[in-house]
Amino acid sequence: MTTKETFSLHGENLLKTIKELIAEGNVTRVTINDKTGKELISFPLTIGVVAAVFAPVFAAVGALAAFVGECTVTVEREVKATGEE
Secondary structure (H helix, E strand, C coil), X not given: CEEEEEEEEEXXXXXXXXXXXXXXXXXXXXXXXXXXXXXXXXXXXXCCCCHHHHHHXXXXXXXXXXXXXXXXXXXXXXXXXXXXX
């Protein structure tokens, strides 16, 4: 099952936040929108991928952070079902 979490932040915190989300390990997709809701970048995250693969993603997010004042980040997380209903 997948859940979505959305939060707003300023460009200077964007790269730091993305790195923290990747480190959590349960994030499957990250989408960054500008303050008007226009999608700027969206990328999937695969569990077990080597950190070097994320270098281009970090470069793109870093460049984006330099130009974006305020943005919205939507995070999709994989949640394990507990089996209880």
